[in-house]
Amino acid sequence: MTKQLIKGNTAVAEAALRAGLEAYFGYPITPQTELLEHLSARMPELGRPFVQAESELGAINMVYGAACTGKRVMTSSSSPGVSLMMEGLSYIAGTELPVVLVDVVRGGPGLGNIAPAQGDYNQIVHGGGHGDYRMIVLAPASVQEAVDLTALAFDLTEKYRTITTIMMDGSIGQMMEPAELPPFQPLKEEVPDWAVRGAKNGEKHQLTSINLDAPAQEVMNLRLMNRWQEIEANEVRWKGYYLDDAEFVVIGFGTAGRISLSAVRAAREQGIKVGLLRPITVAPFPTEILNELTEKVEGFLVVEMNAGQMLEDIRLVVRGRKPVEFFGRMGGVVPFPDEVLTEIKRLATEPQTTEGHPRDRWLARLRETIG
Helix, strand or coil: CCCCCEEEHHHHHHHHHHHCCEEECCCCCCCCCHCCCHHHHHHCCCCCCEEEEHHHHHHHHHHHHHHHHCEEEEEEHHHHHHHHHHHHHHHHHHHHEEEEEEEEEEECCCHHHCCEEECCHHEEEEEEECCCCEEEEEEECHHHHHHHHHHHHHHHHHHHHHHEEEEEEHHHHHCCEECCCCCCCCCCCCCCCCCCCCCCCCCCCCCCCCCHHHHHHHHHHHHHHHHHHHHHHCCCCCEEECCCCCEEECCCCCHHHHHHHHHHHHHHHHHCCCCEEEEEECCCCHHHHHHHHHCCCCCCCCCECCHHHHHHHHHHHHCCCCEEEEEEEECCCCHHHHHHHHHHHHHHHCCCCCCCCCHHHHHHHHHHHHH
């Protein structure tokens, strides 16, 4: 296969087709609309169902119904659209159905703007609707990685009968990069034994998220938690850069991680022994490697395009054993590598503390800059 110059949203859509996407339901919203637009042409060409629903609520409930048949189904949206889907996502999780969701994150809260941001971390990683369930969340940092993770998302969602979300900010969705698309996979012929088939006089399958009997509900919740522990044990993914001799480590996912890599390389050229940990699965979180690094390094810098949402997960792992500092930009403002480099130098050259909250120190510095 040869690489082609392709926009992130289009690449994810085409990768989903090639991974065997059998039905898509969605509603347009910037900055993910090219994904839906591409599928609106390609799905009918391939004889596969594509429906532009009347709203995000309609789309997620169409996904819910189609997933009950055991088909490979997907929807996509952006931050406020995903918020509208939360009830449906909870129903899908409670029914234990495999669904792929693509969230191309924009600036928020509210309608916000269409600039790239990472403010959906809590919504996707710790939210996802009501009840005790978790979603697998993949965070690509390039168009190629988005392509590769799309195929993985379908495999994971089917393996664990759980929702898998590809969470990428608007810059990944909108940028054009060379990427190699995978070959087409044949559509599945086998129907999962749990799926509804609609066969008259056949075996009865009932899929539901309602359990009026409390003990039965608890058993179902326990099953979800057991499954999540299995996912935590087997599906953690991350990339490390310059970690072998690192005295300090920057942690960032998606575009923030990509920008941080440029800053880390610049710091290395200036003799600072700094590395980068870039989580690819932000759920399950790469806790084990972070624990290992906590024993080795002198401190951490967390970089995000939000006000420090992943920061809280990192602080829970580090537990005050080493200083953790934070640098973020919010509302669609993308950090520059030289800004991150300045923070790396601050971490490496100034006395650090484990007291107080790193968000407070960051906010104080940010007020001096932008008021």
